[in-house]
Amino acid sequence: MILNGVLFDLDGTLGDHDGSVEAALGAWLPSIGVPASAENRALWEKITERHLAAWRRREIGYAEQRRRRLTEFLPLVGVSCEADELDTIFSGYLAHYDTGYRAYGDAVAAVAAAVEAGLAVAVLTNGSAAQQRGKLARIGLSSIASVFTPDDLGVAKPDPDAFRIACSRWGIAPGSVLSVGDNHAFDVLAARAAGLRAVHLDRTGAGPASEAHRISTLRELATYL
Structure with missing residues (x-):
């Protein structure tokens, strides 16, 4: 897909x-x-x-x-x-x-690369809606219009329903969405359980080493776009 x-x-x-x-x-x-x-x-x-x-x-x-x-x-x-x-x-x-609160040095460029590749971009986060939107504005990513939180969805990661509901409201089929996150259980395993593709951002090298789709920086995300 x-x-x-x-x-x-x-x-x-x-x-x-x-x-x-x-x-x-x-x-x-x-x-x-x-x-x-x-x-x-x-x-x-x-x-x-x-x-x-x-x-x-x-x-x-x-x-x-x-x-x-x-x-x-x-x-x-x-x-x-x-x-x-x-x-x-x-x-x-x-x-x-x-x-x-600061953006990682690779964050803004990674979002821009996804947009330049013609992809829709959204955020799924476990924080409160107001605080998380404020963070995005603070780090220069307020252009991300679709921000899904437990306040909006009624469910939080690692429940796969968080991904399913987010994709439904986003209007994009789960199978054509790539989840990117640092928490293997929350952002990778739960995403896959909901039918999404997923990449583990392992900034610290903590693993699991068995994860085939693992990157150490968002600069490596380009290979998946």
């Missing part, structure tokens, strides 16, 4: 989420009186993933998962706060995260 569209993941693929988290924690933790130690950063990441997973399962709302992250994290690092302070405290972290 002819390739008609490229469906990019956002965080870890087009935008440097991990780098933004690292920079944000380095600035935010000391501002609330907490050392920005490797231990505290790892604790934040562990707690974050647990509550984001609950949000991806649609068990809680996006704002609630943020509050639950703080409710669990803050007492463990010796910070007390009232429930009505949680949103304000999180806004401090978020301001640093948003300010530090």
Whole structure:
């Protein structure tokens, strides 16, 4: 089947989420009186993933998962706060995260190459709609008109239905869409389960090495277009 569209993941693929988290924690933790130690950063990441997973399962709302992250994290690092302070405290972290969010050096060119190849381009991301669209604007990719999030779809990756519904709303058959992302389970295996083609962007060389369609930079994506 002819390739008609490229469906990019956002965080870890087009935008440097991990780098933004690292920079944000380095600035935010000391501002609330907490050392920005490797231990505290790892604790934040562990707690974050647990509550984001609950949000991806649609068990809680996006704002609630943020509050639950703080409710669990803050007492463990010796910070007390009232429930009505949680949103304000999180806004401090978020301001640093948003300010530090950057595109990978290969991202804008890769999107441009797909467009120049005559392909439709969209983003399927597990973040909230408003935040993810804001990120795309911040990194110079607001021209990507089709942005699919769990807020829009009612389901999140790695559920294959996220891909199926996104392709249906996009108006492109799954078999003619290439999914590109850094999370092998979320962006590759789930995409294939929904009938899409998929390429694993393995920036760090973490594997799996058994993946036949694996690239280390978006500059290598051209061979699939």
